[in-house]
Amino acid sequence: MLRKLLIGTALGSGLAFAAHAQDVKEVEMLHWWTSGGEAAALNVLKEDLAKQGFAWKDVPVAGGGGDAAMTALKAMVAAGNYPTASQMLGYTVLDYAAAGVMGDLTETAVKEGWDKSVPAALQKFSVYDGKWVAAPVNVHSVNWLWINKAVMDKIGGTEPKTFDEFIALLDKAKAAGVIPLALGGQNWQEATMFDSVVLSTGGPEFYKKAFNDLDEEQLKSDTMKKSFDNLAKLVTYVDPNFSGRDWNLATAMVIKGDALVQVMGDWAKGEFNAAKKTPGTDFLCYRFPGTDGSVVYNSDMFGMFDVPEDRKAAQAALATATLSKSFQSAFNVVKGSVPARTDVPDTDFDACGKKGMADLKAANEGGTLFGSLAQGYGAPPAVANAYKDVVSKFVHGQIKTSDEAVTQLVNAIEDAK
Numbered sequence: 001m002l003r004k005l006l007i008g009t010a011l012g013s014g015l016a017f018a019a020h021a022q023d024v025k026e027v028e029m030l031h032w033w034t035s036g037g038e039a040a041a042l043n044v045l046k047e048d049l050a051k052q053g054f055a056w057k058d059v060p061v062a063g064g065g066g067d068a069a070m071t072a073l074k075a076m077v078a079a080g081n082y083p084t085a086s087q088m089l090g091y092t093v094l095d096y097a098a099a100g101v102m103g104d105l106t107e108t109a110v111k112e113g114w115d116k117s118v119p120a121a122l123q124k125f126s127v128y129d130g131k132w133v134a135a136p137v138n139v140h141s142v143n144w145l146w147i148n149k150a151v152m153d154k155i156g157g158t159e160p161k162t163f164d165e166f167i168a169l170l171d172k173a174k175a176a177g178v179i180p181l182a183l184g185g186q187n188w189q190e191a192t193m194f195d196s197v198v199l200s201t202g203g204p205e206f207y208k209k210a211f212n213d214l215d216e217e218q219l220k221s222d223t224m225k226k227s228f229d230n231l232a233k234l235v236t237y238v239d240p241n242f243s244g245r246d247w248n249l250a251t252a253m254v255i256k257g258d259a260l261v262q263v264m265g266d267w268a269k270g271e272f273n274a275a276k277k278t279p280g281t282d283f284l285c286y287r288f289p290g291t292d293g294s295v296v297y298n299s300d301m302f303g304m305f306d307v308p309e310d311r312k313a314a315q316a317a318l319a320t321a322t323l324s325k326s327f328q329s330a331f332n333v334v335k336g337s338v339p340a341r342t343d344v345p346d347t348d349f350d351a352c353g354k355k356g357m358a359d360l361k362a363a364n365e366g367g368t369l370f371g372s373l374a375q376g377y378g379a380p381p382a383v384a385n386a387y388k389d390v391v392s393k394f395v396h397g398q399i400k401t402s403d404e405a406v407t408q409l410v411n412a413i414e415d416a417k
Contacts, residue, residue, distance in 0.1 A: 037270025200290030269336030
């Protein structure tokens, strides 16, 4: 459907007009980075390109999961109004590439040796039919806890290594009158937390079979039922006002000490950075209990469209800037993520960043690097959306039991395939 819509409209859009006498010195970027930490990270790229004489045309579409931004992008592309680039997640890049509307960054990629420095897991989503169509910006991982250290000290808490220890820690916070778990009641946030719960409950091999291979036996297993039961336990520690809350507002609850912990991807660290907080002093970063040694990842990518000739120089400059070692370090230090290339030194990264880089390297080498289903890297968008819908209905009480949740999950994924 996407392919027919995009190709049909592109053919009639008159994109193939003659190049202007002079290149357009402007980069038009569609993205959903609208929180404080995200905006600060994006400024690193804006400033880099400004030094080269390129103006920046911002097209921000709020919404932490990116759904609204992707709706806006589809409308732009259908109208033949291609941006220079758009923030995208894995399978969305491949969808637009299959529709024939993506540009070709291969010349730049070959010249700069991207194939040697970008992990194979990311190349799977940034290369289509032998051509580079996207520039990976970072690697995020979702299986993290973010903890307010002052609250942790006050309740006498220690790092939870198992799910049961995590529940005991949340009980301590509850007894002290602090909101134990900060959560935004949006489907992508709830499913992101469930990614970690499933990995913790079933282990690495179970997560891979269930959420990357979509193995029906694992999806309908007792282990998946237990995962939903564990999710139900966590939801009892959330405050009553969580429904509809944006993720960065949940992070702010932890920063201010109104809540003990947030389960969220490492983009949350960008909010701590923006608030001038220091790991080890103001906050703590731990892997979700029971998931140490594994990394559940997603990667922001700049998908590059087949723009007219007079905009290709700006696009190439954007691609080069994005994969430069200096930008990869500077951007990811601010963003909270880790570089999308493996040869960037960790010198400028804080303790959480150094751990993230070391964890990624070990998981990449050890076969425990898994695509996040909630974040668009475990399976195609239709499956991910079906997953998020079932998890959210369970969290909000529309699905009453773990048995029913498993049945609906299996059916929803099968229908979405």
